[in-house]
């Protein structure tokens with residue numbers, strides 16, 4: 668995995684609980700022998716409470732690199748946008764990362780690639796590290812359009828912010844057909860796409876291409892994580908369902924750490 672430090676992000680989506688946060692913190696407190704970078708992305712209403720829990724446990728968590736992330740942010744800085752949450756607010760409540768362009772946002776909430784690019788720029792302006800999600804549908808894969816779709820989603824952001832902005836970003840490959848289906852991409856399929864994404868960035872800047880962490884997301888679980896995380900261009904995971912089980916998620920983090 669070159670010299671990139673693995674990262675495992677938990678996307679709770681509209682699930683999870685404060686009880687789950689407490690269980691996770693307790694389990695991470697017992698970890699010894701190194702951990703990957705871990706990012707918890709709970710629903711935003713939980714951020715304040717979880718930030719306090721993390722602060723209270725900071726001494727016992729000293730062996731872990733545990734961070735908070737948002738699941739989404741507004742492309743605007745502030746103002747009359749009912750229901751939206753700004754990057755500044757996420758930052759104020761302890762977030763270091765924010766997920767951008769998740770397929771559920773693109774598909775169910777009409778987020779276009781242009782809007783995703785604006786959100787990416789806004790996240791960085793607010794001091795957050797974007798975790799930019801890209802992924803193809805099953806129809807696109809079956810029509811041999813996987814790379815075309817991924818290039819379109821990636822280039823929309825590159826065109827707005829430029830390659831140097833990827834110095835402070837994480838990329839996540841999430842094939843839509845693998846999300847929440849229990850059917851993960853094979854390690855070979857994931858590696859093929861990750862290598863493609865890295866090459867596309869490397870063509871603009873070899874340094875940024877080599878440096879950026881590319882996560883795989885889509886039905887990651889303890890039984891398939893080792894095979895996925897040991898692929899040369901897979902630098903960890905963006906985990907949905909399995910992040911809602913504290914034991915499974917901590918196991919995934921341990922596997923990522925061993926894959927380094």
Ligand SMILES: O=C[C@H](O)COP(=O)(O)O
Pocket residue numbers: 678769841845846847848849884885886887905906907908909
């Ligand atoms: O953000 C996470 C992904 O959508 C993957 O979700 P999943 O692990 O439940 O398939």
